[in-house]
Amino acid sequence: MIQIDVLRRKNKEEPAYLQSFLYEPKEPSETVATALRRLNEQASLTDKEGNRADPIVWENSCLQKKCGACAMVINGRPMLACDASLSALKSPVRLEPLRKFPVVADLMVDRSILFQNLKDLNAWLTADADPSEKKNPDAYEASRCLQCGCCLEICPNFAVDGRFYGMASMVPAARLLVQMPEKEKKELAAEYKRHVFEGCGKSLACQDICPAGIDLQGLMARSNAAAVWRRLLWKKRN
Amino acid sequence: MKRINIAGAGLAGLSAALTLAKKGIGCNLISVQPSERAQSVLAEGGMNAALDTMGEQDSPTFHYEDTMKGGVYLADPNAVRGLTSAAPEIIRRLHAIGVPFQMKDGELVLRPFGGQKKRRTAYAMSSTGKVAMTALIDEVRRFEASGLIRRYPHMEILSPAIEENRCTGLLARDTFTGECFMFRGPVILCTGGMNGLFSGMTTGSTANTGDVTAAAFVSGAALGNLEMIQYHPTTMTIPGKRLLVSEAARGEGGRLFVERTDPESGRTENWYFMEEKYPELGNLMPRDVVSREMSMVTQDPSCGSRVYLDMRHLSRETWEGKLADLRKEVIHYLQLDPAADPLPVSPGIHFFMGGILVDEQHRTSVADLWAAGECACQYHGANRLGGNSMIAAVYGGHVAAENAAEMVLRHTDPERTGNEPDEADAVSCGKMSASDEAQQMLSPAFAGQVQRFLAEGLPVFRSEENMQKALQGLEDLWTEALTEREKRRLLLARAILLSALSRRESRGAHTRTDYPERDDKQFRKTTAARFVNGEIQIGFQEIPKDRQEGEE
Numbered sequence: 001m002i003q004i005d006v007l008r009r010k011n012k013e014e015p016a017y018l019q020s021f022l023y024e025p026k027e028p029s030e031t032v033a034t035a036l037r038r039l040n041e042q043a044s045l046t047d048k049e050g051n052r053a054d055p056i057v058w059e060n061s062c063l064q065k066k067c068g069a070c071a072m073v074i075n076g077r078p079m080l081a082c083d084a085s086l087s088a089l090k091s092p093v094r095l096e097p098l099r100k101f102p103v104v105a106d107l108m109v110d111r112s113i114l115f116q117n118l119k120d121l122n123a124w125l126t127a128d129a130d131p132s133e134k135k136n137p138d139a140y141e142a143s144r145c146l147q148c149g150c151c152l153e154i155c156p157n158f159a160v161d162g163r164f165y166g167m168a169s170m171v172p173a174a175r176l177l178v179q180m181p182e183k184e185k186k187e188l189a190a191e192y193k194r195h196v197f198e199g200c201g202k203s204l205a206c207q208d209i210c211p212a213g214i215d216l217q218g219l220m221a222r223s224n225a226a227a228v229w230r231r232l233l234w235k236k237r238n
Numbered sequence: 239m240k241r242i243n244i245a246g247a248g249l250a251g252l253s254a255a256l257t258l259a260k261k262g263i264g265c266n267l268i269s270v271q272p273s274e275r276a277q278s279v280l281a282e283g284g285m286n287a288a289l290d291t292m293g294e295q296d297s298p299t300f301h302y303e304d305t306m307k308g309g310v311y312l313a314d315p316n317a318v319r320g321l322t323s324a325a326p327e328i329i330r331r332l333h334a335i336g337v338p339f340q341m342k343d344g345e346l347v348l349r350p351f352g353g354q355k356k357r358r359t360a361y362a363m364s365s366t367g368k369v370a371m372t373a374l375i376d377e378v379r380r381f382e383a384s385g386l387i388r389r390y391p392h393m394e395i396l397s398p399a400i401e402e403n404r405c406t407g408l409l410a411r412d413t414f415t416g417e418c419f420m421f422r423g424p425v426i427l428c429t430g431g432m433n434g435l436f437s438g439m440t441t442g443s444t445a446n447t448g449d450v451t452a453a454a455f456v457s458g459a460a461l462g463n464l465e466m467i468q469y470h471p472t473t474m475t476i477p478g479k480r481l482l483v484s485e486a487a488r489g490e491g492g493r494l495f496v497e498r499t500d501p502e503s504g505r506t507e508n509w510y511f512m513e514e515k516y517p518e519l520g521n522l523m524p525r526d527v528v529s530r531e532m533s534m535v536t537q538d539p540s541c542g543s544r545v546y547l548d549m550r551h552l553s554r555e556t557w558e559g560k561l562a563d564l565r566k567e568v569i570h571y572l573q574l575d576p577a578a579d580p581l582p583v584s585p586g587i588h589f590f591m592g593g594i595l596v597d598e599q600h601r602t603s604v605a606d607l608w609a610a611g612e613c614a615c616q617y618h619g620a621n622r623l624g625g626n627s628m629i630a631a632v633y634g635g636h637v638a639a640e641n642a643a644e645m646v647l648r649h650t651d652p653e654r655t656g657n658e659p660d661e662a663d664a665v666s667c668g669k670m671s672a673s674d675e676a677q678q679m680l681s682p683a684f685a686g687q688v689q690r691f692l693a694e695g696l697p698v699f700r701s702e703e704n705m706q707k708a709l710q711g712l713e714d715l716w717t718e719a720l721t722e723r724e725k726r727r728l729l730l731a732r733a734i735l736l737s738a739l740s741r742r743e744s745r746g747a748h749t750r751t752d753y754p755e756r757d758d759k760q761f762r763k764t765t766a767a768r769f770v771n772g773e774i775q776i777g778f779q780e781i782p783k784d785r786q787e788g789e790e
C-alpha cells in the first residue's frame with residue numbers, strides 16, 4: 001500500500017489543502033499516472049480517512065511520455081506522471097501542481113505562457129527550410145520538445161511574466177535557427193538574444209530535468225553561435 | 239471576415255487550418271488540449287508516398303493499388319486516387335517546412351511498411367508524428383500571429399449544433415473556467431479516433447474519447463464502417479494502456495515467431511510462421527492478416543500461447559540510426575531490451591477505419607459539416623495500411639478545408655459562413671447549471687462496462703453469438719438515469735455492434751467465424767449507421783464508381 005498525498009485546490013480562488021489517498025499497485029511497473037487513473041476510476045473515491053473525495057483533476061493524453069500533458073511536481077521534482085515509476089518513489093508520494101504556472105484545479109495548471117512566448121519570439125519559418133542532410137540531427141533533436149514546462153519549473157531565472165523564456169523557447173527556436181536560410185534569421189535571432197540568450201545563467205539545472213532527454217546544452221551552444229556569436233563576428237568583420 | 243471552426247488540432251486540424259489561412263480565410267482552431275498533446279505526436283513509423291526515391295519504379299498508381307487491396311476494396315476509389323496522387327507533394331511540402339525526414343545523398347529514404355510492395359514510407363527515426371507536428375505547429379503559429387488562425391487550446395467540444403440537418407456551430411466548454419461558448423459558423427471535425435470507448439485498451443491518446451463522434455451521430459450525422467477496428471499485431475501491455483511497437487520494427491527486419499513443439503520428436507523450435515505462410519511479404523503482410531495469424535497460431539495446441547517479435551539480429555546501425563527511440567521506449571516501460579530479448583507481443587486496438595461518413599470532398603451527411611482525419615470514414619476501407627493514416631489526415635484536412643472554403647466564398651449569409659468581423663468569435667453562454675453539468679458526466683463504472691461489452695463482442699475473431707451477447711449487455715445498461723453523455727456513448731457503442739452484426743461476411747479487420755468468406759456481391763458496400771427518430775438504423779451504401787476504371 002502506498003500513500004499518495006495530493007495538493008488539492010478546487011479552483012484558483014479556493015485555498016489549497018493536502019489530501020492523502022491509499023493506493024495498492026497491481027503491477028510492479030505502475031507509474032504515478034496509473035495510480036491517478038485507477039484512483040479516479042473508483043466508483044466513489046475516498047481519502048485515507050475514509051471521506052468522500054472528488055476525482056483528482058490532472059491532465060493526460062499519451063501515457064507514454066510523448067505529449068507533456070501530465071507534468072507535475074512529484075516528491076519535489078518536476079516530472080511527467082507517466083514517467084514516474086511508483087517503485088522508485090519514496091512513500092508517501094507527494095503530488096503538487098507545477099508552481100511556476102497559475103493553477104486551474106488540483107494538478108492542472110495553465111501553461112498558456114509557453115505558447116504565448118513562442119508567438120512573441122516569432123518562432124516560425126519565413127522561408128523554406130534548408131533541406132540539407134547535415135542539418136537533420138539538430139533539427140530532429142530540437143523538434144522533440146514536449147512543451148511540458150518541467151525545465152521552466154526548475155529554472156531560477158524563469159517567471160511567467162518575465163523577460164527570460166527558458167529552454168521551452170530555446171528548443172523550438174533552435175530548430176528554426178538551424179533550418180532557416182542565413183538571411184532570414186535576423187528577426188528571430190534578435191528575439192532569441194533578448195529572451196533566451198541574455199537571461200540564461202547556464203547552470204544547466206534544466207538538463208537533467210528534461211523528460212525528453214533533449215540535449216539542451218548542445219542545442220543552446222549551437223543556437224547561441226547561430227543567433228549571437230556568428231552575427232557579432234560577422235558584424236565586426238564587415 | 240469569414241471564419242470556419244475546426245474541431246481538433248492534430249494533423250488533420252492543423253492541415254485544415256493552414257489550407258484556409260493560405261486562402262486568407264480565418265478559422266477558430268478549437269481543441270481540448272494544445273496540439274503538442276494530440277495523438278498525432280505519437281505516430282512513429284512514417285508516412286506513405288510514392289516518391290520513388292529508392293529506384294523501385296514506384297508510382298501513385300501502385301500506392302493506390304496497395305491501399306485499395308489492403309482495405310479489401312471497401313474504400314472510395316476516387317478518394318484514394320486523390321490521396322495517393324497528392325501524397326508525394328505533401329511529403330515534399332512537409333520537408334520544405336522543416337520535417338527532418340531521413341535522407342541519404344540528398345534524397346529522402348523510404349522504409350518498407352506492411353502490405354506494400356515498394357518502399358514508400360518516409361520517416362524520421364521513430365518519431366515521425368512528433369516532428370511533423372512540430373513543423374506544422376510552427377507554420378500555424380505564423381498565421382496565428384497575423385490573426386487569421388485563432389487558437390482555443392483548452393476547449394472541450396460538447397457537440398456540433400445541428401438544426402434541420404445543417405450545422406450552425408459548435409458548443410464547447412472552457413476546461414480552465416467551466417464557461418461555455420458557442421462558435422457559430424461551419425465546422426470541420428478533426429477530433430480523432432474513438433479510443434474512449436475502449437479505454438485502457440488502445441495505443442492512442444486518452445483525449446480522443448469518441449464523444450464528439452457520438453454527439454454528431456445523435457444530432458444526425460451518419461457514420462460508416464464502424465465495425466472496422468484495427469488490431470495492430472505488435473502491441474504490449476503496460477499499466478493503463480497498450481504500448482505500440484511500431485511496424486517500423488518489422489519494416490527494418492523484425493520477425494514474428496511462436497514456439498512450436500513437434501509432437502513426434504518432442505523438439506521445440508521457433509516457428510517464423512509469417513515467413514512460412516506468406517513467402518512474398520512475410521512479416522509485412524497487412525495488419526489484419528498478421529493479427530489473425532497470430533491469434534490462430536496461439537490457439538494451435540502444438541504452439542505456445544505467446545508470439546514474439548524477434549529483433550535480435552538487427553544491426554547496430556539500424557538500432558542507432560533508425561530505431562533508437564523505439565528501443566529506448568521498450569527498455570523504459572518493459573525492462574526488456576529488444577536488441578537482446580525477443581518481445582512478447584499481441585494484437586491491440588490501434589486505429590478506427592470507420593467513423594463519420596464523408597464523401598470525396600469530406601462532406602458529412604449534414605450540410606456545413608465536414609470531417610477529416612481519424613474521426614472520418616475515408617481512404618482505409620476495411621483495413622488501414624501502416625503509414626497511410628498520417629498522410630490521409632494531412633490530405634483529408636486539406637480537402638475538407640478546400641471544400642469548406644468554397645462554400646464560404648459562395649454564400650454571403652453570415653449564419654452559414656461564420657462570424658462577421660464585429661462579432662465575437664465565440665459567444666459565451668456562461669457556466670452550465672449544475673443539472674446541465676451533471677448531464678455531461680461520465681461515470682467510470684459505466685464507461686468500464688461499455689468497454690467490457692465492446693471488447694468481448696469485437697475481438698479479432700467475431701461471431702453472431704458473442705456479438706449478440708455483447709449487444710444484449712449494452713442494451714441492459716440503458717436506464718433513464720444515465721446522463722446525456724452516457725446515453726450518447728451507449729448509442730454509439732450499440733451502433734458499432736449493430737454494424738458488425740449486419741456485415742455477415744469476413745473482410746479486413748472484420749473477421750467472423752460464422753461467415754468466414756468475403757461476399758462482394760452483398761457486402762462490398764459501406765455500412766452506414768444513422769440515428770433516426772430515436773432509433774439506430776443500419777444500411778448498406780454503394781461505394782462510388784471508380785471514375786478512372788477502364789482508362790488504364
Ligand SMILES: Cc1cc2nc3c(=O)[nH]c(=O)nc-3n(C[C@H](O)[C@H](O)[C@H](O)COP(=O)(O)OP(=O)(O)OC[C@H]3O[C@@H](n4cnc5c(N)ncnc54)[C@H](O)[C@@H]3O)c2cc1C
Pocket residue numbers: 245246247248249250251268269270271272273276277278279280281282283284285286366367393394395396428429430431441442443445446447448449450482588589610611612613624625626627628629631
Ligand atoms: C502509437 C501510435 C503510432 C502511430 N503511428 C503511425 C504511423 O507511423 N503512421 C501513420 O500514418 N499513422 C500512425 N498512427 C495513426 C495516426 O497517428 C493517427 O491516425 C493520426 O495522427 C490522426 O490524426 P488526427 O488529426 O485525425 O487526430 P489526432 O491527432 O488524434 O487529434 C485529435 C484532436 O482532437 C482533439 N479532441 C478530441 N476530442 C475532443 C473534444 N471532445 N473536444 C475538443 N477537442 C477534442 C484532440 O485534443 C486533438 O487535438 C499511429 C497512432 C498511434 C496511436
Ligand code: SF4
Pocket residue numbers: 154155156157158166167199200201202203204205206207
Ligand atoms: S541553464 Fe539554468 S538559467 Fe538556463 S534555462 Fe537552464 S535552469 Fe534556466
Ligand code: SF4
Pocket residue numbers: 068144145146147148149150151152167168171209210211212213214
Ligand atoms: S525542453 Fe524538455 S523540459 Fe523543457 S519543455 Fe521541452 S521537453 Fe519539457
Ligand code: FES
Pocket residue numbers: 033059060061062063064065066067068069070071080081082083
Ligand atoms: S500523458 Fe503524455 S507525457 Fe504523460
